[in-house]
Amino acid sequence: MAKIIGGVGTSHVPSIGAALDKGLADTPDWKPFFDGYIPGKQWMADMKPDVAVVIFNDHGNSFFLDRVPTFAVGVAETYRPVDEGWGPRNVPDFKGAQDMSWHFVDQLVERHFDPLVCREIDVDHGLQVPMELFFGHPDAWPVKVLPIWVNTIQFPIPTPQRCWDMGKVLRDAIESFPGDDRVVIMGTGGLSHQLQGSRAGFINRAADEAWLNGIADNYEHYRDMTREDYVEEFGSEGAELIMWLVMRAAMNDKVTLKHRHYHAPASMTGAGMVVLENA
Numbered sequence: 001m002a003k004i005i006g007g008v009g010t011s012h013v014p015s016i017g018a019a020l021d022k023g024l025a026d027t028p029d030w031k032p033f034f035d036g037y038i039p040g041k042q043w044m045a046d047m048k049p050d051v052a053v054v055i056f057n058d059h060g061n062s063f064f065l066d067r068v069p070t071f072a073v074g075v076a077e078t079y080r081p082v083d084e085g086w087g088p089r090n091v092p093d094f095k096g097a098q099d100m101s102w103h104f105v106d107q108l109v110e111r112h113f114d115p116l117v118c119r120e121i122d123v124d125h126g127l128q129v130p131m132e133l134f135f136g137h138p139d140a141w142p143v144k145v146l147p148i149w150v151n152t153i154q155f156p157i158p159t160p161q162r163c164w165d166m167g168k169v170l171r172d173a174i175e176s177f178p179g180d181d182r183v184v185i186m187g188t189g190g191l192s193h194q195l196q197g198s199r200a201g202f203i204n205r206a207a208d209e210a211w212l213n214g215i216a217d218n219y220e221h222y223r224d225m226t227r228e229d230y231v232e233e234f235g236s237e238g239a240e241l242i243m244w245l246v247m248r249a250a251m252n253d254k255v256t257l258k259h260r261h262y263h264a265p266a267s268m269t270g271a272g273m274v275v276l277e278n279a
C-alpha cells in the first residue's frame, strides 16, 4: 500500500515566485526567507517521495467568485501553471497522480464528502510556489501531484473541523491505495496576513510563532477554533491556515517536528514552514 512519508506546511505567497523569476533570491530582502527552506528542501531530496498531495486554495485564477467549490480534487493527467496576469512563468507542467486521485475522490464520497471533481484545471501560485520551495526548479517535477482545493476566499469557508475530517479520509485513502508510492502531504497558505479592508497589512507574529510551535502537538486547539477565530487571529487571508489541518490530520497523533522556519514579512505575509514526520 502507499505510504505517507511526511507532512509539510508552507506559505504560498506569489511574490516568492516573482523573486525567483527575477533572480532576487540572494538579495538581503529575500535571502533570510529562502535560507530557511534549505533544510526542508534537503529533507525532501532525502525522502524521495513519488507523489505530493498539495492542499491549497485558488485565488480567483481557476475559480472566480461566481463559482467557488468548498472542496475540489483534481483527477487530471496534467495540470498547467496558470498565468496570473504577469505572463506565463517558466514552471514545468505538473503530472497528476491520476489513479490515486480517483481513489481519494471515491473514498471522499463514500465518507459523505461531496467534492467538485476536476478533470481539467490550471493551478496557481497556491500549488506552484510550495512545489518550487521544496523541489527547486527542475526540468520536470520529480513527483506526481494530487491537488486539493479548499475555499478560503469567499464566505462561507469550511470549518477547521471539516478540514481535519477530510485529512482523515485522505490518510485512509492513501493507506488503502495499492502499490508502494511514497506520499508527502503539503498543507499550504498563511501564516497571518490580511490583504483587504481596514486591517489590510495585518500580521500577528506572536500567533504565527505559536502556530508553528503548536501544530505538531497542540493541534486540538487549532482544530477546535472557529472560522471567526482564524480571521481574528491570523487575518482574513491568514485563515488559509485551515488547510494545514488537512495535512496534520493525515499524520499520526504523535509527530516529530523536524524543521521549522519563520520570516516576516514576505510581501504582506508572515511566512512559515514546518516539516513533520510520524513519530
Ligand code: DHB
Binding pocket: 012, 013, 014, 015, 059, 189, 190, 193, 195, 237, 266, 267, 268, 269
Ligand atoms: C500574498 C499572500 C498570499 O497567500 C496570497 O495568496 C496572495 C498574496 C501576499 O502577501 O502578497
Ligand code: FE
Binding pocket: 012, 013, 059, 126, 189, 190, 237, 240
Ligand atoms: Fe494565498
